[in-house]
Amino acid sequence: MTRNDTSYMRHVCVVNVxxxxxxxxxWFIVGAAVSDSEETSVGSCTAATFFIHFxxxxxxxxxxxxxxxxxxxxVMVLSHMTRSTMLAIAFTLGYGAPLIIAVVTxxxxxxxxxxxxxxxxxWLNWDKTKALLAFVIPALAIVAINFLVMIVVLFKMLRRGVGNTNQSNDKHALVVIARCVAILTPLFGLTWGFGIGIMAxxxxxGLHIVFAVLNSxxxxxxxxxxxxxxxxxxxALARRVRLPSSDSGGTESTRAGTSSNVFDFFRRVRRRNVYNVSEAAVTSASGTSGTYSVTDTSENT
Structure with missing residues (x-):
């Protein structure tokens, strides 16, 4: 699954998220337990708040x-960045920026x-020092950026006519949008946008309940x-389960049958098409380049 740079970076992001x-x-649970204790230590509460924030x-x-x-x-399908450069940028942005904000706060x-x-x-103070802004501002800014990225991706997909062109254009566009939103919303943290309503x-x-359910x-x-x-x-999971072993042929056949049943279940859940954030091959005039996009992963049966 991680044979090229695009697939590798996608899985690095998912793992770190x-x-x-x-x-x-x-740490949120630890902080709640410290807050509920009869003798709350300022030092332990400060430490819990720092790690929750970070x-x-x-x-x-x-x-x-x-x-x-x-x-x-x-968008930038013709540009190329090495894996080491992408990793350096990702970890600097992923952990370096939060550490700086948390330490300065x-x-x-x-x-x-x-x-x-x-x-x-x-948790971060609001009434006295407005320290909570050190979390609210970066979080809402990232949610806004991710929302714009999702809009751009949807626009590019619809322009390129992703999927089966035999379907009704209007109906297919709605299906593409719905599935793309379902995939990207949790990965981009867009449900945290309900926090704006809670603040307002x-x-x-009702907003508190929706916010708590979706984000939990x-x-x-x-x-x-x-x-x-x-x-x-x-x-990949199917190949791992079906690896040959020293077991008897009957046992191996049973394992293969069980694995087939498990993955048939997921195929039925998927129905015919599922649009997911995965790697697709894009051919350009100068050659081929992998692109990280929302693609149709339907299986031919």
């Missing part, structure tokens, strides 16, 4: 890297005891749409 989300959620920012910046990679491979506000919230709640209408219980399931959506419904991932 997943790792950042996992660690951020763990890893959630890392999550957003890795989603930004994923969006920029998609934009680069969709704690250094600027901790001295005035304005880093964490009042009553020793383990803090008393709206972000990891699940990435697993389903970004991994399990990716034909290349399923084929």
């Amino acid at each position: 997943a790792v950042s989300l996992l660690i951020a959620d763990i 890893f959630y920012l890392a999550l957003f910046f890795w989603m930004l890297v994923s969006a920029l990679l998609l934009f680069y491979r969709t 704690v250094a600027a506000t901790a001295g005035s005891e304005g880093y964490i919230r009042e009553n020793k709640i383990c 209408w803090p008393e709206a219980a 399931l972000q990891g699940l959506f990435i697993l389903v749409f970004g991994t399990l419904l990716d034909s290349k991932v399923r084929e």
